[in-house]
Amino acid sequence: MKFMTFFGSDSSQAMRRVSEELGAEASILSCRRVEGGVELIVSVDDSASATLQQADAKPAADVQRPPRNTRPRLQVASSQSEELRMLKRELDASRRTLEREMNAQDWAVEGVKKPSHSIALQICEALDIAPRLGAALARKVPAKESPDVQREMIRSLLRRQLKSIPTPAEGVTALVGPPGAGKTSTIAKIAAEFVRTGRRNDIALITTDNTRIAAQEQLRVYGDIFQVPVHTANSADEAARILKILGNKQYILLDTAGIGFRDRDGIDSLGSLIASLPDIDVLLTLPADREAYVLEEIIDAYSQLPITGVVATHLDEAVRIGGLISMLIKKRLPTVWISDGAQVPGNLTAATPAALVSQAFSLAREFKKRQRATVAPQDRDENQTFSRGQRV
Ligand SMILES: Nc1nc2c(ncn2[C@@H]2O[C@H](COP(=O)(O)OP(=O)(O)OP(=O)(O)O)[C@@H](O)[C@H]2O)c(=O)[nH]1
Ligand SMILES: [Mg+2]
Numbered sequence: 001m002k003f004m005t006f007f008g009s010d011s012s013q014a015m016r017r018v019s020e021e022l023g024a025e026a027s028i029l030s031c032r033r034v035e036g037g038v039e040l041i042v043s044v045d046d047s048a049s050a051t052l053q054q055a056d057a058k059p060a061a062d063v064q065r066p067p068r069n070t071r072p073r074l075q076v077a078s079s080q081s082e083e084l085r086m087l088k089r090e091l092d093a094s095r096r097t098l099e100r101e102m103n104a105q106d107w108a109v110e111g112v113k114k115p116s117h118s119i120a121l122q123i124c125e126a127l128d129i130a131p132r133l134g135a136a137l138a139r140k141v142p143a144k145e146s147p148d149v150q151r152e153m154i155r156s157l158l159r160r161q162l163k164s165i166p167t168p169a170e171g172v173t174a175l176v177g178p179p180g181a182g183k184t185s186t187i188a189k190i191a192a193e194f195v196r197t198g199r200r201n202d203i204a205l206i207t208t209d210n211t212r213i214a215a216q217e218q219l220r221v222y223g224d225i226f227q228v229p230v231h232t233a234n235s236a237d238e239a240a241r242i243l244k245i246l247g248n249k250q251y252i253l254l255d256t257a258g259i260g261f262r263d264r265d266g267i268d269s270l271g272s273l274i275a276s277l278p279d280i281d282v283l284l285t286l287p288a289d290r291e292a293y294v295l296e297e298i299i300d301a302y303s304q305l306p307i308t309g310v311v312a313t314h315l316d317e318a319v320r321i322g323g324l325i326s327m328l329i330k331k332r333l334p335t336v337w338i339s340d341g342a343q344v345p346g347n348l349t350a351a352t353p354a355a356l357v358s359q360a361f362s363l364a365r366e367f368k369k370r371q372r373a374t375v376a377p378q379d380r381d382e383n384q385t386f387s388r389g390q391r392v
Contacts, residue, residue, distance in 0.1 A: 009037045018042055019297070119143070120150045126392045127154075127364045128322030130292055133329060147391065155357055158325060162353035163334035165309050168281055172243065172252045174274060176305060177285030178298055179258030182313035182339050184215070186285065187253045188222035190337075192345030194251070195226045202250035205230045206242055208273060209257040219255050222344065236276040243277060254280070261294075261301035271305050282307050283336055287314040292323030299331050309333065312351065315340040320363045325356060364392040 006021070008014030018040060120141040124134030141153045175183040187205060194203040205223055207230065209215040216232050223230030231246070233239035239254070246252055256273075259266040274282055284307045286295055310333050312324060328335060335356065341347030349355070 004042050006040045006042065007034070007037055008040075014038045014040045016293075016296075119147050120154060123147075123151055123154050123392055124322070126368060127325075127360050128292075128320035129158075130323065130326035130330070133326045151392065155361065158329075158357045158360070159353045161329045162325065162356055163328075163332070164351045164353055165334045165336055167336055167350045168251070170250050171279060171281060172254060172277065173281045173283060174254035174256055174277075175283050175285050175311060176256050176270060176274075176302060176307075177258065177311075178260050178287070181258060181285040181287050182311070183258065183285045184209075184218050184222075184255050185342065185344055186311050186313065186337060186339055186348060187219065187255050188226075188344045189339070189346070189348040190253060191222065191226050191228045193348070195228065196345065199250070200226070200228060203228055204246045204249045204252050205255065206233055206239060206246075206252060207231075207255040208233045208239055209255055210234050211257040215255075215257065236273045239273065240277060261297045264301070267301055267304065274305055281309075283309050283311050284333070285311045285313055286324065286327075288312050288318040288321050288324045289314045290323075292326055295324060295327045296330075299327060299333065303331075307333065309336040310351075311335075311337040311339065312356070313339040315359065316347070318363065320367050321356070321360050322364070325360055328356075361392055368392060 004022075006014050006017045008017055014037070022042065120138035120143070121134055124137055125131075129137070137154055137157050140157060141150050143150075145153070175187055177183055184207075191203055191205060194200060205219060205228060207216050207219045209219075210232075220230050222228075231242045233242050243252065254277075256270060257266075259270060261267075274280055282305050284299065284302050284305075286298060290298075310328065312321075312335055315321065315338055318324070327333075335351035335353075337348055338351045338355065339348050
């Protein structure tokens with residue numbers, strides 16, 4: 001076991017450095033605020049660190065870097081015992097807890113730096129807005145205003161910073177994103193809406209997902225139900241050929257295989273597929289129930305694709321969506337659709353900044369209520385985040 005120290009200007013940057021250097025499985029032993037930022041100490045398994053060091057120690061010309069998907073990561077190999085896998089799960093859970101705690105620390109620091117803006121900061125914190133964006137918003141809200149006015153100003157600032165674009169209804173749209181994000185369901189919901197509004201003959205579906213046995217079948221079942229044609233393309237050439245044949249269709253939706261943000265090779269080949277097809281609109285499907293730092297990893301990994309907008313899914317399962325909103329603002333990504341349930345047809349609406357912001361406030365209110373209900377009366381004063389928190 002070896003110990004390594006990482007430094008970042010804030011907790012998110014330090015965490016990102018750890019995951020860039022060591023993959024996702026490093027275990028974080030401690031985190032502390034130091035001058036100019038945050039310091040993380042992580043433990044590294046010796047065998048993995050040795051492999052990494054050997055690769056790095058070779059002269060540049062000799063370095064035979066393994067393919068990206070076989071790059072040694074600090075992963076528990078599948079041959080290792082169930083006990084180790086459980087340990088890994090526990091470490092993952094503590095990593096998530098640590099991230100939340102560091103976020104809280106970041107908020108505390110912002111509060112100390114700008115005590116006069118504490119009401120606006122507390123509102124942003126309750127929404128789960130990323131600390132840096134929260135601090136920037138709070139700076140724009142005059143501290144002398146009443147809490148109600150400050151809340152309305154934050155609402156309106158968020159609405160102004162978020163962007164949405166009209167839902168596409170012609171050309172070709174590909175849905176991309178991590179596994180299980182809701183790409184196929186969203187495509188089925190859009191197709192169902194075309195059928196409901198008498199445009200069955202205007203639409204066709206193509207799936208390029210040949211990674212899972214059931215993936216193509218899933219879209220075919222929807223196609224059968226709605227009587228919408230579904231085509232399968234197993235290569236870029238095949239996709240191009242099918243698109244040509246479907247030239248008479250007004251709108252074509254392209255379903256793609258779910259690719260995790262660490263699978264750089266997978267995203268590279270998806271990028272090549274998209275690049276080989278003419279005039280294609282690419283929407284990134286983002287599950288709103290993931291933490292902001294996970295969403296950021298997904299967005300960054302997919303940024304090599306010409307993403308024009310986002311389909312925000314799993315909104316019904318999100319505890320708060322300040323993280324999603326922060327990432328959409330930070331990465332300047334407009335939203336197109338919002339999916340808030342698994343039901344097909346249904347549970348899909350055109351996204352607007354006002355709807356997202358209003359959802360963010362109502363989720364934050366529910367979250368705060370639940371927090372209050374679970375904190376014993378004698379502990380309420382210690383639960384600073386919510387006992388001092390502003391009404392949202
Ligand atoms: N609660 C909820 N469930 C959803 C939503 N969208 C999709 N699902 C469910 O999430 C699961 C995965 O949805 P899919 O549409 O298959 O996701 P996908 O992105 O196509 O998945 P892969 O093809 O495996 O990458 C299914 O059980 C869906 O019913 C949503 O907005 N809310
Ligand atoms: Mg799918």
